Amino acid sequence: MAKKMTSRGFLLDGQEIFAGREMEIRSPWDQSVIGSVREAERSHAVEAVRLLDRAFATTRTLASYERKQILEKVAASIAAAKDELAQLIVAEAGKPLKAARVEVDRAVLTFTTAAEEAVREGGEVLPLDLLKGSEGRWGMVRRFPAGPIFAITPFNFPLNLVAHKLAPAIAAGCPILLKPAPQTPFCSLRLGDFILEAGWPSEALAVLPLTNEDAEFLLEHEDRLKILSFTGSAKVGWALKQKAARKRVLLELGGNAAMIVHGDWPDLAGAAKNIVVAGTSYAGQSCISVQRVYVERPIFDEFIQNAVRHAGTLVCGDPANEATDVGPVIRTAEAERIESWMDEARAAGATVLTGGSREGNMVEPTLLTGTRSPMKVLDEEAFAPILAIEPYDDFDAVLNEVNRSRYGLQAGLMTRDVGRIFQAYEKLDVGGLIVGDTPTWRLDPMPYGGVKDSGMGREGIRYATEEMTERKLLVMAL
Structure with a gap:
């Protein structure tokens, strides 16, 4: 018998909200009910995007050391809750316990690495005195956060693949809306708790179990979401890309290795x-x-x-x-x-x-x-x-x-x-x-991602953080 979990609401503006349809989550092992979550409605999703857009004014100005400290606190919270999180993974994903423990350790590494990357944001200086008349000119290139991110995650690594969306977003200074896999929402909600407790602005994170239809609505109608980061099947990923017309799209899809x-x-x-x-x-x-x-x-x-x-x-x-x-x-x-x-x-x-x-x-x-x-x-x-x-x-x-x-x-x-x-x-x-x-x-x-039907873009903390930023050029003529 799988361990019984308490019911959870979704996370919006720092609050756990018990609204919307209640969904039972069942154990893949014995089909017993391990708990329930609330499915957010479309109105909640639209409100989440509004809050993320407003929060971007704050997250984009957070100092590197502030983002580093938040990420370090999250890593420490995950490490302290290793047994609890491993049991969550076993219960909702059916992953063997010894593999679940490894996944928790990997999530600690993911957030620890992101904390290091948050203070490694560099840039480059470009010589621009390359033609006659361009004397005294030089350029500087820096990366700036791209804006609110919409992340969709799969069931198979319900903690660490969620961490691979949230940790780089925080390192980059981007607010994030997360749609966890419907089979495995508990790890995502618990990780959301840790992030808010660590001091990430409450408006800058939403963890919303959503219908696929409402997720597609956001992609088609919400220009305030600047990036879609999706991990899942090739069929679904490429279909979502078609709906995310003017967004940057990062796809980590399937394979047959x-x-x-x-x-x-x-x-x-x-x-x-x-x-x-x-x-x-x-x-x-x-x-x-x-x-x-x-x-x-x-x-x-x-x-x-x-x-x-x-x-x-x-x-x-x-x-x-x-x-x-x-x-x-x-x-x-x-x-x-x-x-x-x-x-x-x-x-x-x-x-x-x-x-x-x-x-x-x-x-x-x-x-x-x-x-x-x-x-x-x-x-x-x-x-x-x-x-x-x-x-x-x-x-x-x-x-x-x-x-x-x-x-x-x-x-x-x-x-x-x-x-x-x-x-x-x-x-x-x-x-x-x-x-x-x-x-x-x-x-x-390490940089992780594929070609052909296996996707586009790269995960791995530094590489995902770069994908979530925009290069901006400054030219000086002095």
């Missing part, structure tokens, strides 16, 4: 273990979860044996259990979709090496081979504990196969050949290449 294991990799058993974990952790519900694995043919059979053996050691079940490695997927509808994709692959000739079944919201860790396009488990984002493992003979050909995907978020490569490393780095159409580890590896300060 590929992993290449070359024959010179010295620890094949360790590679197989890491890759299986990276493809099944949190039931594969990460946009950089390993989904496609390409193994050089001479080591393919040995890799398969190691991967199947390790998949059999994974502990599946109750996410509140300390030993659990793989918990439930977020909704029954998602479990049914995943099952249908596995059935489609089997019917088209794929072989199930291990797994392949589901019970309720639990999908068994599954390894497949013999997959080919247009199987959805290979071509689409599975968001499931499924890995398609295939052999390859030619390195250049396998790079082409990785690039065949319409996604391009991160890829992984295990080889000791420096030439092949740089060949892959130059050729692969991805936002990041992880060598010696899986594409699922991410450290929060």
